[in-house]
Amino acid sequence: MPMIIAANANAQGSHVGEWRHPDAWDRPASNIENAVRLARIAEEGKLDLLFLADGNGVRNMDKPDLFAATSPSDRPGVFEPVTLLSALAMVTKHVGLVATTTTTYDEPWHVARRFASLDHISGGRAGWNLVTTSNPGDALNFSHDAHVERGDRYERAFEFAEIVKGLWDSWADDAFPQDKASGRFLDPAKVRALNHAGKNFKVAGPLNAPRPPQGHPVVFSAGQSETGKDLSARHADCVFAIEGTIERARVLYKDLKDRLEKYGRSPDSLKILSGVTIIVGETAAEAQRISDELDDLVPPAVGLDYLSKMTGTKMSGYPLDGPFPDLSGEHVGPTGIGKAIVAKALEQKMTVREAYRSILPQMAGNLFKGSAKEVADQMEQWYRQEACDGFMVAAPVVPVGMERFVRLVVPELRRRGLFRTEYEGRTLRDNLGLARPANRSFSPTAKAAE
Amino acid sequence: MPMIIAANANAQGSHVGEWRHPDAWDRPASNIENAVRLARIAEEGKLDLLFLADGNGVRNMDKPDLFAATSPSDRPGVFEPVTLLSALAMVTKHVGLVATTTTTYDEPWHVARRFASLDHISGGRAGWNLVTTSNPGDALNFSHDAHVERGDRYERAFEFAEIVKGLWDSWADDAFPQDKASGRFLDPAKVRALNHAGKNFKVAGPLNAPRPPQGHPVVFSAGQSETGKDLSARHADCVFAIEGTIERARVLYKDLKDRLEKYGRSPDSLKILSGVTIIVGETAAEAQRISDELDDLVPPAVGLDYLSKMTGTKMSGYPLDGPFPDLSGEHVGPTGIGKAIVAKALEQKMTVREAYRSILPQMAGNLFKGSAKEVADQMEQWYRQEACDGFMVAAPVVPVGMERFVRLVVPELRRRGLFRTEYEGRTLRDNLGLARPANRSFSPTAKAAE
Ligand SMILES: Cc1cc2nc3c(=O)[nH]c(=O)nc-3n(C[C@H](O)[C@H](O)[C@H](O)COP(=O)(O)O)c2cc1C
Ligand SMILES: Cc1cc2nc3c(=O)[nH]c(=O)nc-3n(C[C@H](O)[C@H](O)[C@H](O)COP(=O)(O)O)c2cc1C
DSSP: OOOEEEEEOOSSOSSTTGGGSTTSOSOOTTOHHHHHHHHHHHHHTTOSEEEEOOOSSOOOTTSHHHHHHOOTTOOSSOOOHHHHHHHHHTTOSSOEEEEEEESSSSOHHHHHHHHHHHHHHHTSOEEEEEEOOSOGGGGGGTTOSSOOOHHHHHHHHHHHHHHHHHHHTSBOTTOOOOBTTTTBSSOGGGBOOOOEEOSSOEEOOOOSSOOOTTSSOEEEEOOOSHHHHHHHHHHOSEEEEOOSSHHHHHHHHHHHHHHTGGGTOOGGGSEEEEEEEEEEESSHHHHHHHHHHHHHTSOHHHHHHHHHHHHTSOOTTSOTTSBOOOOTTSOOOTTSHHHHHHHHHHHTTOBHHHHHHHHSSOSSSEEEEEEHHHHHHHHHHHHHTTSOSEEEEEOSSTTHHHHHIIIIIHHHHHHTTOSOSSOOSSSHHHHHTOOOOOOTTTSHHHHHHO | OOOEEEEEOOSSOSSTTGGGSTTSOSOOTTOHHHHHHHHHHHHHTTOSEEEEOOOSSOOOTTSHHHHHHOOTTOOSSOOOHHHHHHHHHTTOSSOEEEEEEESSSSOHHHHHHHHHHHHHHTTSOEEEEEEOOSOGGGGGGTTOSSOOOHHHHHHHHHHHHHHHHHHHTSBOTTOOOOBTTTTBSSOGGGBOOOOEEOSSOEEOOOOSSOOOTTSSOEEEEOOOSHHHHHHHHHHOSEEEEOOSSHHHHHHHHHHHHHHTGGGTOOGGGSEEEEEEEEEEESSHHHHHHHHHHHHHTSOHHHHHHHHHHHHTSOOTTSOTTSBOOOOTTSOOOTTSHHHHHHHHHHHTTOBHHHHHHHHSSOSSSEEEEEEHHHHHHHHHHHHHTTSOSEEEEEOSSTTHHHHHIIIIIHHHHHHTTOSOSSOOSSSHHHHHTOOOOOOTTTSHHHHHTO
């Protein structure tokens, strides 16, 4: 099984200052041509899939400098991800198409239907990244006064995933004979209503779409809490994980794989992709130069706003070149990212300026920087030491960063026998080495139970 | 202003028996290649737009013969329409892309965002057909025990449309300078939160998408009740209307146009498209032969099920070649279509067989059949006599029916100066002769009010 490589398909890079770089696209906001070009670069590199994170709100309006300059996770000029991937399905042939959709503020019917549709349109390349919504403010766009409480979000997510999979299994794979001679378009014995009635949802079904080519589009998940990890072990095919060190990543990897047995799953049936920003140059010195150039494009006011956002603490009061303050006791970010940033800054005795510069290239998690050989070394190490099954790669600036990754790092990985030279199969599941799930409504067992 | 011609873009024809015809596509269920081909045919004909009706449920499971054979409005092998149109945006350049989405079982945020996204992806060709959901059973897929009551559906629809438009107006057209030199990606003075708090919804906004290229994607509506017509007069740019006779169509046309004044709108600002199935041949005899061939492909059991469905009355008990029974007093279909079918069958003293054959080609409404000249005559008459501003054309069998329409009828309309030879503009609004709406949040008036 080769290493899996996914591309962050946001047509703006992960570095806060990237869009100002001379090599960056000139008008990146909601620009379909850029998205097409980025997709083609990923497919030329034979990367596994395009991945789109998502949220349903405009953030940072309370942080004027960052808001005006935009931050990588919060750009308001983005496409709705399924709409975008459906368009990209028509200009690509092999690359997988994975979009984020929340279970907290959407309906299982709509999600099942949209991803089934994308899977049919793309010939089996769709994936759904199930999230419970990280930005509390999104709630205000869906007639809620506050974010649904965490426990309730996950409870709803479990039920939601169960329904979506049940709807995908509404029809047997051969339910549509479309036989002109007999006049039988569909076979009424090969459809099942779902009749789900649970705590959060009642969904009758069946879905108004044939079973997706992949059976189920590939399911991604990303939560790193206990419940989040259980959700992945129960329902996900892939996990998007973010850890800043190989040691922590190995612990998470083992933890996730160990949880599978409880659900009767083999360790191979869940792939773990580690989020990483890659800054690669022809030489290590060039990589460092690219990195410095980008950092210099971020004025201190924007850097401080970004640091405030990531740590969950207002940082503008502290002297830029003074020591990073001890914030223990203060509220820090929702997923422990803030805590990790603070710990690292204190440990390495950074100044406030150094601290914000250290987080500019990547929203969170890991940064691999250097020559192609150095980057490939790090990737190989993480992969061989079971810190991950592959990577979710973000380029600091697009398209050049992704082009450089494909031109410099991918061939080096191939030379080492770590990455494919041709797509293995027709569907995203084929390429990821994931089995096509049996239909729960029409498997031999289901039939026996009738 | 030339006649508007929209194409029903469902990649299965409107005739119940169509998919069995030798010229029909072999595997039409969820077939993206067919959808692409149909879109290209429409664009070659320089038709205004592709239109996709929609519903969120599988129907007719209680009518086994019709279910196995499928009916044109109820095919379960269809794509989610926005996903499909986003894909079609990439293989077309000019044709408009109009998808149906319900206000009863979706969220204004999602709808605003998806159509904004489609408008950006397509360069200003998106349209939203606002419906309140005609199939009561759809409710069961959205945690409801029964369809939301009619009055409540419309009340929700009015509020929903208001919110969607407000979200589209979240940003001024020039809110994203993306100025590399100053580091100003967006202009914080050019965004407004919506802060809508109404009876059915609370939506804070702003939308996380720049203002759509068209300002607002074109809004379609279809209801023909008093409230439905008011909704169109208040919120729609186009109405999809179905009337079986020119007299009734003229009354509806005048009624709709007359309602506009109350909302300060000019008669030109609302376009009325009349639904019509067109069966055209090189000669009238050929058209009749096509029509008979198609009717013969529908076995009586399927025809009776279809008649039952359309009239809302179980018809299988009546002798096929006996007189059509007087059903007055029985419950008939939801939008008066059933009543019209019954009235016509009695008036023309049809047998039951004749009655079902009379409705097979078109779900409802009108049928223009004959040579190119005869069909063009009818279209010209409806258009000139203010029965409509144009047509929503369904082909009985695809792709041949749509090809024949484009090859035979469209040139005849051009010869008469009734239809375009080139697309007039860049956006769907341009082609339909509809103005780009002012931004309510940033118009001169809005500014003065600050
Ligand atoms: C690597 C990673 C990527 C994520 N991507 C998204 C995203 O795109 N949209 C979103 O709303 N939440 C995203 N989340 C948030 C998760 O869905 C979840 O809400 C959050 O991690 C809190 O759950 P937890 O405590 O189980 O980690 C992401 C989380 C992680 C760790
Ligand atoms: C021409 C026409 C097309 C329609 N298309 C749809 C559709 O695609 N999906 C849907 O759910 N309802 C559709 N409807 C139903 C309307 O949205 C509405 O629910 C129905 O007409 C009842 O409202 P009314 O009494 O105001 O006509 C359509 C109605 C008409 C007249």
